[in-house]
Structure formats: structure tokens, C-alpha cells
Amino acid sequence: MLATPRSLLIEAQVATQTMAEGLDAMHHLLACFWEDAARIDYLPSETWRHLFTTALAEVVANGLRHAYAPETPERPLRLRLRLFPDRVEALLIDQGEPYRSAPCTTNLPDDRVDIADLPESGYGLSIAYAALDMVRYHRTRGGYNCWKLVKKLQQKHKSKS
Amino acid sequence: MILQIEQGDDGVTIVRMEGRLDLLTAADVKHDLTDLVADGRRRLIFDLERVSFVDSSGLGALISSLKAARQAGGDLRIARANEQVRTLLKLTTLERVLRPYETIEEARAGYTSIAAD
Numbered sequence: 001m002l003a004t005p006r007s008l009l010i011e012a013q014v015a016t017q018t019m020a021e022g023l024d025a026m027h028h029l030l031a032c033f034w035e036d037a038a039r040i041d042y043l044p045s046e047t048w049r050h051l052f053t054t055a056l057a058e059v060v061a062n063g064l065r066h067a068y069a070p071e072t073p074e075r076p077l078r079l080r081l082r083l084f085p086d087r088v089e090a091l092l093i094d095q096g097e098p099y100r101s102a103p104c105t106t107n108l109p110d111d112r113v114d115i116a117d118l119p120e121s122g123y124g125l126s127i128a129y130a131a132l133d134m135v136r137y138h139r140t141r142g143g144y145n146c147w148k149l150v151k152k153l154q155q156k157h158k159s160k161s
Numbered sequence: 162m163i164l165q166i167e168q169g170d171d172g173v174t175i176v177r178m179e180g181r182l183d184l185l186t187a188a189d190v191k192h193d194l195t196d197l198v199a200d201g202r203r204r205l206i207f208d209l210e211r212v213s214f215v216d217s218s219g220l221g222a223l224i225s226s227l228k229a230a231r232q233a234g235g236d237l238r239i240a241r242a243n244e245q246v247r248t249l250l251k252l253t254t255l256e257r258v259l260r261p262y263e264t265i266e267e268a269r270a271g272y273t274s275i276a277a278d
Binding site for chain 2: 019020023027046047050051053054057058061064065108109110115116118119120121122123124127130131
């Protein structure tokens with residue numbers, strides 16, 4: 001039986017010029033991360049990975065879209081993924097403008113809301129909050145936007161030894 | 162990004178796309194789908210078999226197109242969505258308004274029964 005890993009770390013720094021490059025880089029990095037996790041027999045379930053990927057994509061898209069002005073030639077983005085025995089953490093750092101207030105979020109719809117009243121945007125961060133165990137934003141002293149995302153692993157992975 | 166449009170004899174239009182329905186493609190998809198509704202193709206099936214990923218922007222495009230279709234007396238149905246899309250719909254509780262049909266035939270069968278009413 002494989003030993004419980006202390007951690008698995010994968011990190012990428014991309015100086016993306018477009019939002020497409022940033023999103024491509026994120027999906028590519030995640031694919032590599034899951035491959036590495038599978039190699040040490042620590043791959044979370046498919047649903048777990050979908051929730052994590054969906055949440056991470058929302059935060060990355062939010063950063064690429066809101067932190068940098070539309071005419072910005074480069075959108076540097078640093079993404080670090082780390083697998084611990086009981087959780088996965090993502091650290092996302094960009095060099096864009098600080099968020100002056102909490103990013104706008106639309107509550108996930110109540111299941112009684114009429115279709116005509118359904119909002120058509122603003123779900124992004126609500127999805128991240130619903131899918132993850134922790135979403136934390138802070139502006140560093142060095143002038144970076146820093147998002148830390150945490151999702152706990154299921155019991156079967158926690159108890160593995 | 163190009164949508165493939167297939168108009169059936171029964172008045173149902175099947176729309177297909179390939180790739181990610183996300184921040185980058187959602188605005189175009191919304192535009193194209195609402196144009197279809199404005200052209201009178203109000204019974205739509207969006208075949209998601211080749212859509213690898215949907216984010217909140219993509220979801221917004223689907224909601225917007227669904228509203229347009231419903232307002233025109235039609236509907237937008239999604240078929241063959243992968244597990245990521247189903248997970249997203251469940252998380253957001255939107256599966257009740259955007260029910261993921263297993264197959265094109267299943268989505269089309271619902272339309273046929275509506276047409277017969």
C-alpha cells in the first residue's frame with residue numbers, strides 16, 4: 001500500500017496575454033495535478049474534482065476579468081496547487097488592481113424562483129463558496145491579489161495510510 | 162466559435178458546439194441562441210456532448226436563452242451533458258429549470274408531446 005503523501009505540490013506561473021491563455025493554463029495545470037495525484041493513488045472522486053475545478057475556474061476567471069484593465073498587455077497569474085492528506089489547497093496570485101470591496105456575488109437561486117426572475121450573471125463566486133470549504137482573499141503588502149481556496153478530501157482519503 | 166445548427170422537420174432545432182462554454186464563448190452563444198429564437202426557432206435542444214466544461218458565464222448564457230425561448234412560447238433543453246455540467250447544475254439548483262436529458266431523443270420526445278397538446 002502506498003504511504004500517505006505529506007503533500008503533492010504543483011505550481012505554474014504564466015504571463016498570459018489573454019484571458020484564453022490564462023484559462024487554458026489553469027485547465028492544463030489541473031489536468032497535470034490530477035495525473036500526479038492518480039500516480040500516488042490519491043485521486044479524489046470525479047464529482048469532487050468537478051466541484052474543485054468549477055470553483056477554481058470561477059476564481060481564475062474573476063481575477064483575469066476584474067483585476068486587470070481590458071487593455072492590459074499582460075495578465076501575470078501564478079497558480080499553486082497542493083494536495084495534503086486531508087485537503088487540496090489552491091493559491092492564486094495576480095498583480096492586478098486590488099478589490100476595493102467584496103467582489104459582487106449573486107446568491108445561488110432559491111428553488112422556488114420563477115425562470116423569468118433568474119439572474120443571468122454574478123454566480124461565479126457563489127459557486128466557489130458553495131463548492132469549497134474555504135475561500136479567502138487578501139491583498140498582500142507587496143501589492144498582489146491573493147486567493148486561497150481549500151477543499152477537504154473525503155473520509156476515505158483522510159483515513160488512508 | 163461556431164455553433165452547428167440542425168433544423169428538424171418537427172420544428173425542433175438542435176444546436177451543437179465543441180469546447181468550453183465559458184467566459185470566452187458565453188456571449189457569442191447567448192447571442193446566437195437568442196437570434197435563433199428571434200428567427201422563430203423557439204424549440205431548441207442544445208447538444209452538449211462535445212462541450213467539455215461550463216462555467217458561470219456559460220450558465221448565464223443558457224439561462225438567458227432559456228428565458229428568451231420561454232417568452233416566445235418555446236423552450237431550451239440541454240442533452241448529453243457531461244458530469245461536470247451536471248455537477249454545476251446540481252450545485253446551483255438550476256437542474257430544475259435546465260433538466261439535463263440523457264439523449265437527444267429523450268429531449269425531443271418531450272417536445273413532441275407538447276406539440277400534440
